[in-house]
Structures are given as structure tokens and as C-alpha cells.
Amino acid sequence: MPNAYISGSGMYVPETVIKNDDLKKIYGIDTDHEWIHKRSGIEERRFAPEGVNASDLAVPAAKQAVEDAGIEMKDLDMIIFGTLSPDAIFPGSGVYLQQKLGLCDGPNPNFVPCLDVRNQCSAFIYSLATAASMVKAGGCKNVLIVGAECHSAAMDMSTRGRQVSSLFGDAAAAVVVSQTEEDRGVRGWYLGADGRYADSLCLKGWDMRRRPYIPVGDDDCGRVTPEMMWPYMEGKLVFRNAVERMIQSLMKACSDHEITRDDIDLFLFHQANMRINQYVADQIGIPEDRLVHNLHKYGNTTAATIPLLIAEATRNGKLERGMKVAMVAFGSGFTWGSAIVDW
Helix, strand or coil: CEEEEEEEEEEEECEEEEEECCCHHHCCCCCCHHHHHHHHHEEEEEEEECCCCHHHHHHHHHHHHHCCCCCHHCCCCCEEEEEECCCCCCCCCHHHHHHHHCCCCCCCCCCCCCEECCCHHHHHHHHHHHHHHHHHHCCCCCEEEEEEEHHHHCCCCHHHHHHHHCCEECEEEEEEEEEECCCCEEEEEEEECCCCCCCCCCCCCCCCCCCCCCEECCCCEECCCCHCCEEECHHHHHHHHHHHHHHHHHHHHHHHHHCCCCCCCCCEECCHHHHHHHHHHHHHHHCHHCCCCHHHCCCCCCHHHHHHHHHHHHHHHCCCCCEEEEEEEEECCCCCEEEEEEC
């Protein structure tokens, strides 16, 4: 059976930098740098301009990843797109990306299958597990995984929404998972979910129990109440479950592969909150020099956080061939996952 390894990576972040104090200066939110940084570790984030959506951000990241993998677009066998801020309610963003990458053009179009993964912050781990399984089974040789978010379009940029709006940023990152006969790649993964807390971190958007699903006024315009329009988060509950599930997931993956934390050269944690990651690291006993962070620069980019770390770490030399890498994430649903990779 062939192995599946990450053959290339890429990333893209919008040009506009929004520092913590800019949230007050530009949007009038009653907050400041100290309040945000103390609670999350975030210093700034990127916001995409109006007219840009998740698949637009994904294009340069995907092109970088394909080039880095040493292949061409025609060599792709599948696209997996992770996002919680899709271009449209339907269809999925994967088909928009396929078209924007030019795969449908020319005399020999490549109509690869496109799969959207709606697992928010754990979307990349779920996507990696899916891609690796497809490659190892022989169904695909090269799978493009993209995590891309345009959070800034769907956040309550007021004091009322500061608990959420101060945390998130826009970005895209991608990897290519390829087939190899070498003794390397994705060794295993562990996924989990607990739907009891589905409404503890959510964005409803609409209520499909209603007829119609969005109430319509006499002017034929839809009316969406704030609790349906903006993200909702029970912060303390999310924090507690994130710590517990990330530790359990990481330990489960290590146990299944009969390794310990000391066998792992680099840990890639989902970049949601520095306090969560530091607590997890302290509980497991992970040395600081085996962790990489970029939360302070980009905020929480949900599906893009781990591939962003991969792209940056490979380019700055912190992630090198031969390393054993552990990845772990937790997100709404609640969902979580971990993976062990021999780089």
C-alpha cells in the first residue's frame, strides 16, 4: 500500500492589517490591545476587502501549494475545501476554486471531484484524514486541501460582538497530499465529535424549520434577527472543552502509534487562543521550542490555521524533512482531531 505525504504547501493573507487598537479606532468597538492580547494572545489580523470571498483567497494559496509539490494543475485528482465562510449557501466553494484555477478551461479540462468540509476549526484535520485515506487506497495520487476564510464579512463589528469579532481573521492556506512509496507521510489520525454542544459555538444564519426559512416583510425583504445573523460563542465552555479534547485527541494518536511526546519534533496546534494552547502544552509537558505559533499575526483563521503554520514553518526552516509532526485542532460542533505525520 502506498503512503500519503504532504508534498507542497502555500498560503495567502490579505494586505489589510487590523491591529487590536484599530478595532476601536475604525469600528468603534469598546476594546483595546491589552484586553484582547491578555485573553487571546492576538495582536493583529488580516481583513479581506469587499468583493473578495473565500475561494478568491484560496487561489494564490492553492497555486503556491501545487508549484511547491512539483506538479501541475492537470495532475490534481481531487479538491477538498474547508471553510465556515463559503462563497454561497450552495454550491460548495470547491467548485468555485476549481473554475478559478482554470481546471475547467482549455482543450483538456480536468473536471476533478470537489468536496467541501464544514468542520470549521477542525476542518483541516478532517480533510487531511480524508485525503490521506483516498491516496493510500489508491483512489487518488494528488489531492489539494484548502482552508480559506472570510470572517470579516460575517462578524458583529460592534461592542456587542467584541468577544467574537476580536478573535478572527481572513486567510487561506493549502497543501497537496501525494502518493509515495517512501517510508514517510501521514501515519495516522484520530477524529471525534460531541453534538451535545452544537449550539454553544455557532452561526445560525437561517432557521429551516420556518416557512420561509427567513421571515419576509411586507416589502418582500428578508428579516434576520441579530441572534441569527452573528456568531454565538459560550467562551468558558468552549475553552474547557477545547483543552480537554485537544489533550485527549493528541494522547490517543500517540498511543495508537506507540510514541510519546518526546518522539515528536514539532507540534502544530490550531491557532484559536494562545491561552488554550499554552494550557494544553503545560499539561502535556511540551517544550516551547517544539511549538510554532502565528496566532498573534493572523488571529483565528479556523480552517486555515494549521496549513498556515505548515506553509510558514517549511519556509522559515522550522519544519524539515525527517521530523515527526503532531497536529491537533478543536472547533465548533464540537469537533476535534489530531494527526501524526512523518515529514
